[in-house]
Amino acid sequence: MSSETSPRQGRTLAARLTLWYAGAFAASSMLALSVAYFLIVAHVRERTDEDLSDDIEEFSELLRTDGLGRVEEEMRLDTQGDQAETEFYRLWSKDGSLVLGTDLAQFAGLPAPADSLFQSVIGAEPVLATVDLPRREHSVRIASGAISDDYVIELGESLEDDDEFVAGLLGRFAAPAAGAVLLAMPIGWFMARRALHPVESVTRTATEIAAGAMDRRVAVRGQGDELARLAQAFNAMLDRIQALVSGIREMSDNLAHDLRSPLTRIRAAAEMSLSGDRSDSARSSLAATATEECDRLLEMIDTNLEITETESGAVRLDRVEIDLAELVRDACELFQTVAEDRKVEICAEIPARCMLVGDRQRLQRAIANLIDNALKYTPATGRVTVTLSDRGSEVQVDVADTGVGIPYDETARIFERFYRSDGSRSQPGNGLGLSLSLANARAHGGRISVESVPGRGSTFTLVLPRRPA
Numbered sequence: 411m412s413s414e415t416s417p418r419q420g421r422t423l424a425a426r427l428t429l430w431y432a433g434a435f436a437a438s439s440m441l442a443l444s445v446a447y448f449l450i451v452a453h454v455r456e457r458t459d460e461d462l463s464d465d466i467e468e469f470s471e472l473l474r475t476d477g478l479g480r481v482e483e484e485m486r487l488d489t490q491g492d493q494a495e496t497e498f499y500r501l502w503s504k505d506g507s508l509v510l511g512t513d514l515a516q517f518a519g520l521p522a523p524a525d526s527l528f529q530s531v532i533g534a535e536p537v538l539a540t541v542d543l544p545r546r547e548h549s550v551r552i553a554s555g556a557i558s559d560d561y562v563i564e565l566g567e568s569l570e571d572d573d574e575f576v577a578g579l580l581g582r583f584a585a586p587a588a589g590a591v592l593l594a595m596p597i598g599w600f601m602a603r604r605a606l607h608p609v610e611s612v613t614r615t616a617t618e619i620a621a622g623a624m625d626r627r628v629a630v631r632g633q634g635d636e637l638a639r640l641a642q643a644f645n646a647m648l649d650r651i652q653a654l655v656s657g658i659r660e661m662s663d664n665l666a667h668d669l670r671s672p673l674t675r676i677r678a679a680a681e682m683s684l685s686g687d688r689s690d691s692a693r694s695s696l697a698a699t700a701t702e703e704c705d706r707l708l709e710m711i712d713t714n715l716e717i718t719e720t721e722s723g724a725v726r727l728d729r730v731e732i733d734l735a736e737l738v739r740d741a742c743e744l745f746q747t748v749a750e751d752r753k754v755e756i757c758a759e760i761p762a763r764c765m766l767v768g769d770r771q772r773l774q775r776a777i778a779n780l781i782d783n784a785l786k787y788t789p790a791t792g793r794v795t796v797t798l799s800d801r802g803s804e805v806q807v808d809v810a811d812t813g814v815g816i817p818y819d820e821t822a823r824i825f826e827r828f829y830r831s832d833g834s835r836s837q838p839g840n841g842l843g844l845s846l847s848l849a850n851a852r853a854h855g856g857r858i859s860v861e862s863v864p865g866r867g868s869t870f871t872l873v874l875p876r877r878p879a
């Protein structure tokens with residue numbers, strides 16, 4: 411189900427990202443163009459106002475140097491012909507009566523200035539205002555300013571030129587704005603593809619792995635950004651899964667291998683007992699062999715299940731206060747006969763008492779297995795030393811032997827289920843003893859480590875907390 415929905419979701423995400431990118435690109439382009447447009451409009455208006463204010467200053471100068479007649483002449487010159495349609499002048503005395511004025515035919519409905527205006531502009535900056543006249547298509551900008559202590563001049567200029575300039579500009583902006591909107595889609599699509607590329611790479615790899623290519627990995631690009639970290643985490647997860655899968659595969663291979671020999675023996679015993687010329691005692695002996703092999707198989711299966719349960723934490727430990735010194739001493743005594751049979755000396759360095767809270771039976775099995783292995787893998791005349799040390803909050807049991815030792819590259823593997831060194835296959839065993847010891851140690855919050863020199867011997871160290879955490 412998931413493999414069917416994910417491509418569709420991928421397309422939807424790409425489409426959504428495209429729309430977001432395109433929207434953001436178009437919006438920011440439009441915003442930039444709008445800001446530019448409004449700045450230009452404000453600049454044009456400012457220029458017009460400056461021109462009008464400059465004109466007022468020029469008229470003021472003209473009045474001072476050449477008198478009222480020259481002012482009137484200049485007003486008429488400025489509004490000759492077509493200019494009368496776009497400009498007008500009015501000169502007012504400070505008491506509000508009109509002194510001079512140009513043709514106002516094109517400016518019908520122009521209101522007279524308010525009385526307060528005369529007071530506010532004498533000796534001050536000109537006042538600027540925009541008015542809309544009923545018969546004019548474009549607004550008129552009017553500047554009113556004093557040109558002496560007695561006269562106030564009113565200059566009006568149609569904003570037609572400004573409006574046309576701005577409209578022209580708008581026309582020129584329209585093409586890039588439309589281009590920006592049109593470009594937004596392919597740019598958005600391109601950016602969405604780029605952003606989703608690493609995700610697609612992860613999806614592709616996952617699909618290939620699902621099809622069986624377990625060794626495929628996602629290419630890690632970039633400098634540790636979120637997607638590079640996702641790829642790294644994904645690859646690390648795959649490494650872990652692959653290690654687990656190959657561990658399980660190896661374990662089942664070992665299991666199959668270990669089941670094969672006893673099953674072959676059971677089959678052979680059953681086959682032989684079927685042949686008619688066997689005596690009753692021979693048949694009984696074959697049946698006993700088959701039973702023994704079956705018991706061994708059952709023990710192997712039970713131990714395997716016990717390891718699984720202990721590792722998963724499914725079993726409850728029967729924790730009681732125990733004297734580990736006594737437990738280790740008993741174990742050494744128990745193996746004394748085996749050690750003598752093998753001509754191996756067993757020494758114990760154990761304090762009088764060492765109290766610890768733990769599951770007696772499980773700790774007994776863990777320690778017994780270490781001693782059993784030490785005796786198994788130590789040739790005659792060798793020595794096994796069992797040491798118990800009190801380390802404050804922890805207790806340490808060392809089982810050292812002068813046996814065959816373990817090759818360096820196998821020291822980690824011997825704790826795996828069913829793993830047996832090639833050199834140890836001549837000895838009885840099923841490769842589960844150390845796995846169970848380790849599972850029991852861990853269930854107690856402890857650990858087991860090993861140091862070994864091939865040909866010279868090994869030391870297994872079991873460390874247990876004195877009390878459960």
Ligand code: ADP
Pocket residue numbers: 779783784785787811813814815816824825829830831832834838839840841842843844845868
């Ligand atoms: P088994 O002893 O039944 O094979 P274990 O799980 O107890 O299984 O041990 C796994 C392997 O570790 C052994 O097959 C052996 O190769 C190695 N090993 C364990 N203890 C020793 C030891 N004291 N000296 C050398 N090799 C050892």
